[in-house]
Amino acid sequence: MTSTLVSISSKAIASAGDAAGKRSSLVPTVAGLGLLTALLLFPSIAAALDETFYVSFVTRILIFALAASSLNLILGFGGMVSFGHAAFFGGGAYIVGMLSIEVTRDIGLLPGTQSAWVAWPTTMLACALMAALIGAISLRTRGVSFIMITLAFAQMIYYLFVSLKTYGGDEGMNIGTRSTIGFGLSLSDDATFYYVVLALLVVSMMLFRRLVHSRFGNVIRGIRENETRMEAIGYDTYRYKLVCFVIAGSFAGLAGALLANQNTFVSPRMLDWHQSGLLIMMVILGGVGRLWGGVVGAVVILLLEEILSEYTLYWQFWLGSLLLFLIIVAPKGLIGLADRAFKGGLK
Amino acid sequence: MNTPLLKVESLVKRFGGLTATDQLSLDVAQGELVAIIGPNGAGKTTLLSQLSGAMFSDEGRILFAGEDISRLPVHRRVHKGLARSYQITSIFKSFTVLQNVALAVQSRSGTSMRFWAPVASERDLLEAALAIVTDVGLESVAERPASQLSHGQQRQLELAIAIATGPRLLLLDEPMAGMGREETLRMVELIHRLKQRFTILLVEHDMDAVFRLADRIAVLVYGRVIATGSVEEIRNNREVRQAYLGEELTV
Ligand SMILES: Nc1ncnc2c1ncn2[C@@H]1O[C@H](COP(=O)(O)OP(=O)(O)O)[C@@H](O)[C@H]1O
Ligand SMILES: [Mg+2]
Numbered sequence: 001m002t003s004t005l006v007s008i009s010s011k012a013i014a015s016a017g018d019a020a021g022k023r024s025s026l027v028p029t030v031a032g033l034g035l036l037t038a039l040l041l042f043p044s045i046a047a048a049l050d051e052t053f054y055v056s057f058v059t060r061i062l063i064f065a066l067a068a069s070s071l072n073l074i075l076g077f078g079g080m081v082s083f084g085h086a087a088f089f090g091g092g093a094y095i096v097g098m099l100s101i102e103v104t105r106d107i108g109l110l111p112g113t114q115s116a117w118v119a120w121p122t123t124m125l126a127c128a129l130m131a132a133l134i135g136a137i138s139l140r141t142r143g144v145s146f147i148m149i150t151l152a153f154a155q156m157i158y159y160l161f162v163s164l165k166t167y168g169g170d171e172g173m174n175i176g177t178r179s180t181i182g183f184g185l186s187l188s189d190d191a192t193f194y195y196v197v198l199a200l201l202v203v204s205m206m207l208f209r210r211l212v213h214s215r216f217g218n219v220i221r222g223i224r225e226n227e228t229r230m231e232a233i234g235y236d237t238y239r240y241k242l243v244c245f246v247i248a249g250s251f252a253g254l255a256g257a258l259l260a261n262q263n264t265f266v267s268p269r270m271l272d273w274h275q276s277g278l279l280i281m282m283v284i285l286g287g288v289g290r291l292w293g294g295v296v297g298a299v300v301i302l303l304l305e306e307i308l309s310e311y312t313l314y315w316q317f318w319l320g321s322l323l324l325f326l327i328i329v330a331p332k333g334l335i336g337l338a339d340r341a342f343k344g345g346l347k
Numbered sequence: 348m349n350t351p352l353l354k355v356e357s358l359v360k361r362f363g364g365l366t367a368t369d370q371l372s373l374d375v376a377q378g379e380l381v382a383i384i385g386p387n388g389a390g391k392t393t394l395l396s397q398l399s400g401a402m403f404s405d406e407g408r409i410l411f412a413g414e415d416i417s418r419l420p421v422h423r424r425v426h427k428g429l430a431r432s433y434q435i436t437s438i439f440k441s442f443t444v445l446q447n448v449a450l451a452v453q454s455r456s457g458t459s460m461r462f463w464a465p466v467a468s469e470r471d472l473l474e475a476a477l478a479i480v481t482d483v484g485l486e487s488v489a490e491r492p493a494s495q496l497s498h499g500q501q502r503q504l505e506l507a508i509a510i511a512t513g514p515r516l517l518l519l520d521e522p523m524a525g526m527g528r529e530e531t532l533r534m535v536e537l538i539h540r541l542k543q544r545f546t547i548l549l550v551e552h553d554m555d556a557v558f559r560l561a562d563r564i565a566v567l568v569y570g571r572v573i574a575t576g577s578v579e580e581i582r583n584n585r586e587v588r589q590a591y592l593g594e595e596l597t598v
Contacts, residue, residue: 215453215461215469222450225439232399232437233512234425234454243460 027342039198043191052190056262059194061302062201063258068282068294069208070251075280076289077212078244079224080139083147084154085279087134088127088249090271091157092256095123097266098167100175107166116179116187116196116261123257124250131249135242142227151273158271172267179261187261197258201295204251209291211247220244224289285326287333296334300326350413352377352516352546353398358407360393360570367393368404369570375516380547382557384581385567391550392434394567395518398548399431400424411516426455428515432508434524434550436501440494444485444504447493449476451511476511483507483537499530503537510541517547523556535559558582 039058046054067089074080099119102112113119138149162170178187187193211217219240222230230237260266269275278301279294286297304322308315330337351374360368367390375381383391396402398409400421409417416424439447452475453459453466466472480489483503488496493504506522522538523531535556541547542560551557557564557578564581566574574584581587 210465211462213465213467214463215459215466217462218450218453218466219459222439222442225441226437228401229433229437229439229508230450231421232401232425232431232433233451233508234422235459236420236422240459 036202043194047191055190055194057302057306059190059197059262060259061299062194062197063255063262064279064282064298064302065295066197066201066204066258067252067255068279068286068298069205069291070248070255070294071279072283072286072289072291072294073208073211073220073248073251074241074245075283076287076293077217077224078220078241079227080241080245081147081280082138082150082245082248083273083276083280084134084138084150084152085248085252086271086273086275087150087154087157088131088252089256089259089279090266090268090275091130092123092127092253093260093266093270094161094167094256095126095253096120096179096257096260097173097175100177100179101167101173104176109166114177114180116181119179120254120257123253127253127256128246128250130253131246132242135245135249139238139241139245151276154271154276155273158268158273161271162268168267170268172265172269175260175264175266178264179257193261197262200254200258204254205291205295212291216240216243221289281323285323285330285333287335290333290335293333293335300334350410351375352379352412353548354410354413355398356408356410358394358397358409359405360390360397360402361405367570368397371407371567371570371572373565373572373575375546375548378546379562380542380549380560382549382551382561382564383567384551384554384557384564389567390570391567392520393570395431395520395548395550398518399429425512425514428513429518430509430512430514430516431518432505432520432522434520436498436505438493438501438504438508441492443490443492444496444507445473445476445480445489447504448479448507448511449473451508452476452479455511455513479507479511483510484533499526499533502526502530502534506534506537506541510545515546517541517545519547519549519551521550521552523551523553531556 042058043055046052067085071082071085074082096119098110099113099122101107102110103114106112134150134153138146138153141149161167167173178193181187181196185192187196212221219230219235222235223237223241227237256270259270282297282301283294284297285300286295287293301323304319305315308318312318326334353375355371355373358368358371359366371394373381383394385391393402397404400419400423404417407417408415411424411427411429414427416427419427439450442450449472452472456472477486477489480486483506485500485503485507488500493501496504502522502524506519509517509519519538523534526534531553538547538549538560549557549560561578563575564578565572566581566587574581574587576584
């Protein structure tokens with residue numbers, strides 16, 4: 001009898017009150033596979049239609065999707081509203097850039113490399129360290145103080161790079177070429193680069209999915225829900241939040257490394273608070289604490305930006321208005337909205 | 348063994364000019380249920396907060412099983428066997444009842460720095476949680492989000508979460524708060540059963556409940572213990588009747 005009870009209950013545990021479960025139905029799986037197929041075929045289709053510009057554009061979306069998803073780990077699942085994610089996103093971009101220009105200009109501050117196999121993991125590690133430092137201090141505070149202190153750290157790094165003339169100061173710097181990956185492949189080819197970015201996003205999302213359903217993820221969600229009680233049942237919440245912050249920082253760093261490669265250019269603009277704000281908007285619009293929230297938000301916002309800027313000079317105004325409208329009709333994000341629509345449709 | 352499970356020595360806690368805990372000393376023996384009564388604002392919750400580690404005391408010591416725990420943070424005290432329930436319900440509202448309890452079980456069953464295996468596949472956690480959920484009489488709503496429970500059920504869950512940490516000493520802060528007659532009776536029954544298994548420090552307003560459950564009663568007024576004794580002794584203590592029971596009657 002116990003075993004039947006338990007089997008009922010494991011189902012219940014899987015269907016966490018918010019993020020998990022429920023979505024284990026067939027429809028999202030089919031939709032996901034369809035989408036993945038479309039993404040895999042996309043560069044060929046674009047080439048056939050002679051619209052290769054769009055390969056770069058979609059690559060950019062995928063990169064922001066990764067950055068926003070990493071933010072969603074702390075903001076969405078952990079309830080830590082960081083307003084400084086650009087420190088890791090832009091920071092990651094700079095690290096790749098700094099390693100790369102050592103090869104061409106030999107500044108002598110760092111060992112230079114253009115190998116993706118070295119530079120990208122190094123970037124993730126460096127961003128993890130930076131997140132550990134920033135997190136260790138910021139996570140001593142909560143609420144508005146946390147928002148302000150993460151913002152302050154990010155702005156410090158922004159001003160640091162504005163003042164570093166070696167790395168182009170406020171004008172930024174060109175990176176000669178994209179990273180090298182060997183195997184006879186070149187990331188300078190936009191389609192190849194696209195596939196590499198897509199693969200990294202897919203792998204990262206699989207890891208995040210594991211993470212949020214793991215013991216650790218359970219603790220993180222518990223902390224968002226009621227941190228005081230989590231302590232009162234024996235969790236050292238600070239430690240868990242810090243680890244979460246570090247993981248998020250390192251994946252934002254990876255996204256930054258990709259962005260630097262995409263643009264073969266880095267500038268302090270990647271580090272400033274607009275960038276952090278943009279990522280927050282993506283997460284909120286897509287769905288806070290929803291696994292795919294960051295992805296959906298990145299797609300919608302960058303698409304809107306692209307479309308609106310074609311039609312009007314005042315696209316920023318219209319984008320802002322549209323986002324405001326969307327958030328009013330879908331306070332739980334677009335995924336939350338889709339959820340409701342889907343459930344209603346079934347009834 | 349003669350060392351009490353909990354020994355509180357001359358505890359002092361001040362909030363600015365207000366002394367919320369004033370040279371308070373108290374022992375709780377293994378297996379005992381000690382009730383703390385006292386008017387609103389007497390410092391009962393403040394005392395529990397110091398015992399659980401949510402607040403540090405300004406003076407005095409807290410010994411748990413002979414060890415000074417006065418400076419340990421909350422989570423460390425939990426792992427030593429101290430669990431607390433809250434006067435104002437503090438649960439995980441979007442989690443199901445079972446998940447609420449499983450989260451507490453998870454805390455005492457090894458590290459949670461595990462990032463890969465799905466927690467939902469850990470049968471041990473679920474079985475232990477289910478046993479506790481059943482124990483407190485919530486098995487019929489085990490799958491429901493905690494937010495959908497009635498007030499009385501949420502109070503039961505509040506208690507279940509504390510039990511699930513596997514404590515040696517339970518600190519209960521007004522478990523009957525806001526409950527109706529029926530629910531109160533059920534809660535008294537439940538605590539009466541828990542009493543067989545846990546040492547309990549019970550803060551409670553409901554005098555009938557206290558007289559029914561307590562082995563010993565301490566009366567707290569303005570942060571001081573003005574009397575301790577058996578149920579009979581406290582009932583007949585004139586000072587207590589004046590300071591507290593009298594007030595109760597006129598309310
Ligand atoms: N965090 C705090 N800051 C300042 N004063 C407090 C705080 N917590 C409690 N107090 C005061 O301490 C006294 C005792 O409060 P409390 O322990 O909640 O009483 P009880 O639980 O017995 O009703 C009250 O006068 C209350 O106003
Ligand atoms: Mg109180």
